[in-house]
Amino acid sequence: MPQYAILIYEKELPGGVADIPPEVMEANLRVGEQIEAMGARVVHEQGLQPVARTRTIHKGGLVTDGPFLESKEVIAGFFVVETEDFDTAVAIGKLLPIMDGAVEVRPLFEP
Secondary structure: OOEEEEEEEEEOOOOHHHHOOHHHHHHHHHHHHHHHHOOOEEEEEEEOOOHHHOEEEOOOOOEEEOOOOOOOEEEEEEEEEEOOOHHHHHHHHHOOOOOOOEEEEEEOOOO
């Protein structure tokens, strides 16, 4: 079954996860059940630490602080779902509560 990466972009909050409004956290926690109800499966999910802990390695080996792409939104987390088609993956992405950012759905290469 095809797999899709779902990338969550949001403004970085000063207090991290502690600053996420409770209703947003609750909505995020309900998404897993909704995904299962759609006949899809979460293969992997992970939140990311603040961009202040990021290092970027450039061509030639130069290492700089921070993310490669600089914007007010950061990749807050990601997960990989396995589902029948791209439209279902997009529907899964729409389940996520968005505060200020966006959700990106990208097909993965199949092995």
